[in-house]
Amino acid sequence: MRIGLLGAGRIGTFHATALAHTDGVDGLVIADADPARAAALAERLGAEAAVPATSVMSAAEAFAQVEAVVITAATAAHADLITEAARNRLPTFCEKPVALDLGRTVRALREVESAGTLLQMGFQRRFDAGFRAAREALRAGRLGRVHTIRAVTSDAAPPPAEFLPLSGGLIRDCLVHDFDAVRWLTGREVAEVYARGTDGGAACFREAGDVDTAAVLLTLDDDTLVTATATRYNGAGYDVRTELSGERDQWVVGLDDRTPMTSAEPGGPGAPVRPWSGFLERFDGAYRAELAAFVRAARGEVPNPCSGWEGLRALVVAEACELSRREGRPVRPAEVAERAGVPAL
Ligand SMILES: NC(=O)c1ccc[n+]([C@@H]2O[C@H](COP(=O)([O-])OP(=O)(O)OC[C@H]3O[C@@H](n4cnc5c(N)ncnc54)[C@H](O)[C@@H]3O)[C@@H](O)[C@H]2O)c1
Known part of the structure; x- marks a missing residue:
C-alpha cells in the first residue's frame, strides 16, 4: 500500500520511519507545508527505508497518488486534511486531535461518515x-x-x-x-x-x-x-x-x-x-503497533481500533x-x- 504522510515534524518523522518498516507499506509519499522539511525527511528515509520514500509533493498532489493517508501535521491543519482525504475516499490515520473545537471536529467527522471511509485516531496508549x-x-x-x-x-x-x-x-x-x-x-x-x-x-x-x-x-x-x-x-x-x-x-x-x-x-x-x-521513547512500540493496525484496517483486515467519534x-x-x-x-x-x-x- 502506498501511503501519503502529511507533516514532517516531530511525530511525523517518527511515524514515517516506522511506516517505512511496516508490513504492507510499499511506498511512502511525504508532504509538509515546509517543502524543505519534507525533502529532508524523504532523503533521510530514502537512505534508511525498506520502501521508496523520496517523493515530495503538496497534500493535494499526494492525495491523487496514494491509497491511504497518515496526518501528522500541526493540529490546526487536521480537520481540512481529514475532509480532503474523505472526499478522495482515502482511509486516514490522524494524530489527535481532529480539531481544537468541537464544532469543527463534528463537521470533519460527518464528512468521513458520509464518504464511508475509515478514520483512525492516534491514541497510542x-x-x-x-x-x-x-x-x-x-x-x-x-x-x-x-x-x-x-x-x-x-x-x-x-x-x-x-x-x-x-x-x-x-x-x-x-x-x-x-x-x-x-x-x-x-x-x-x-x-x-x-x-x-x-x-x-x-x-x-x-x-x-x-x-x-x-x-x-x-x-x-x-x-x-x-x-x-x-x-x-x-x-x-x-x-x-x-x-x-x-x-x-x-x-x-x-x-x-x-x-x-x-x-x-x-x-x-x-x-x-x-x-x-519522552513520549517517543516511552511509546515507541505502541506507535509502531497502532500504525501496523492502521495499515491492516485500511486493507479491511481488522476493524478500526479508534474512530474519530472516540476521539x-x-x-x-x-x-x-x-x-x-x-x-x-x-x-x-x-x-x-x-x-x-x-x-x-
Ligand atoms: N499521540 C501523541 O503522543 C502525539 C505526540 C506528539 C504530537 N502529537 C500530535 O501530532 C501533531 C504534530 O505534532 P508535532 O509535535 O509533530 O508538531 P511539529 O510542529 O513538530 O510538526 C508539525 C509539522 O506540520 C507541518 N504542517 C503544518 N501545516 C501543514 C499542512 N497544512 N500540511 C502539511 N504539513 C503541515 C509543519 O510544517 C510541521 O513540519 C499535533 O497534532 C500533535 O497534537 C501527538
Missing part, C-alpha cells in the same frame, strides 16, 4: 503492552470492583514556547490521552469533572492562557472516581502511569525500572539509571475540564456537548 494487560485484567474481573483510578502524565520539560498557543493547552494536549485511556480501560463514560490548574513555571504558559500543571477529578457513570494529573515540569523524567485499585487487586501501568521515581523507604528502589526521556468523546471531556478550570465549578461533559451541538453519541 490503546496499543501499549501495559495498558492492554491492565484492560484485560480489569475486564476479566481480576481486580474485582474498581473504585479508584489514578492517572499521571508528566513531561520531563516544557515544549517550545511557540508550541503552546497551537497545542490547545495542557488539558487538551496531554490529559486527553488519560481521558481516552480511562474510557477505553473501563468501558465507562465520564459523568462529571472538576479541574484545577496552576502556573508556577515560565511566563509563556500564562501568556498563552495555559497552565503548566493540572489536576482533575472525574466521576465515571458507575461512580468510579478517577484523578488525573499532568505537568510540563517533571525533572525526574517522562512519567505516564495509571493505577487501578479494585476490591480484589491493584494494578499499575507504567511502573518499571525506568519509571522516574525514587522510593523514600530505606531499602526501597532508588532513582532509575535510565528514566524515560471526539475524549475531547468533550477535555473541554469540560477546561470550562471547570476556568469557572471553578464541576461540569458535566453532557453540558459541553449540548452547548456545542455535539450529537448524542
